[in-house]
Amino acid sequence: MVIEGLDGAGKRTLADGLTAALGAKGASVASLAFPRYGKSVHADLVREALHRGHGDLADSVYGMALLYALDRSGAADEIRALRDAHDVVLLDRYVASNAAYAAARLRQDATGEVVKWVWDLEVDRFGLPRPDAHLLLRVAPAVAAERAERRAATETGRERDAFETDDGLQRRCAAVYDGLAAAGWLAPWHVLDGVAGVDLEALATSLLGQ
Ligand SMILES: Nc1ncnc2c1ncn2[C@@H]1O[C@H](COP(=O)(O)OP(=O)(O)O)[C@@H](O)[C@H]1O
Ligand SMILES: Cc1cn([C@H]2C[C@H](O)[C@@H](COP(=O)(O)OP(=O)(O)O)O2)c(=O)[nH]c1=O
Numbered sequence: 001m002v003i004e005g006l007d008g009a010g011k012r013t014l015a016d017g018l019t020a021a022l023g024a025k026g027a028s029v030a031s032l033a034f035p036r037y038g039k040s041v042h043a044d045l046v047r048e049a050l051h052r053g054h055g056d057l058a059d060s061v062y063g064m065a066l067l068y069a070l071d072r073s074g075a076a077d078e079i080r081a082l083r084d085a086h087d088v089v090l091l092d093r094y095v096a097s098n099a100a101y102a103a104a105r106l107r108q109d110a111t112g113e114v115v116k117w118v119w120d121l122e123v124d125r126f127g128l129p130r131p132d133a134h135l136l137l138r139v140a141p142a143v144a145a146e147r148a149e150r151r152a153a154t155e156t157g158r159e160r161d162a163f164e165t166d167d168g169l170q171r172r173c174a175a176v177y178d179g180l181a182a183a184g185w186l187a188p189w190h191v192l193d194g195v196a197g198v199d200l201e202a203l204a205t206s207l208l209g210q
Pocket of ligand 1 (some may be wrong): 013
């Protein structure tokens, strides 16, 4: 089960709440967040590039997308093992993040060339496990930006990066996510209203019933 959404949408908060709600129903839950900062050299390179390291690396849409994909590729066996051992595996961001952000950076939509490239690379070439479903935590880009800003002010080590401070990118990214969800890209999408708030108990019940 993949949670997707803009920076600051509340994905991590949803993952924590959903883990507790599923646990309360007796389900065993494992979770992983991408990029795997501190666990994968590819993810660490991404973080450094997003904070102005490594020269012009962050300017390359395909170069950055390849690093995110290599991080995931290194986690493929772990995801399969978690899937065998648990009722639910929650992933905070996955392949669709690459599709949404790369397309938004290149001003393409969900049917664009780079979205197909991400699928060819990560699904067909790297053989990453396909998710059962996506949860798109949908909030207006201004709300997500405000939450990310507040988080940056209150948590150490969460300074906003090059993608998070680019309002135009976040707006285009929201539109690509909507397109991916409408197309059922890679797996079915369930759209959650991240402003009204998510009924965690009901969501946990429906996920376990799937
Ligand atoms: N439903 C919500 N209402 C208000 N604030 C929220 C909500 N969900 C998350 N937040 C806050 O917004 C900030 C970003 O949330 P977080 O879960 O870290 O987002 P993401 O993982 O999508 O970047 C955090 O400070 C968090 O406490
Ligand atoms: C996982 C992933 C993230 N991203 C982008 C989305 C975010 O703007 C950025 C960092 O990921 P994010 O999950 O926001 O990390 P954090 O908030 O902990 O810094 O990377 C991609 O472009 N492709 C991907 O495959």
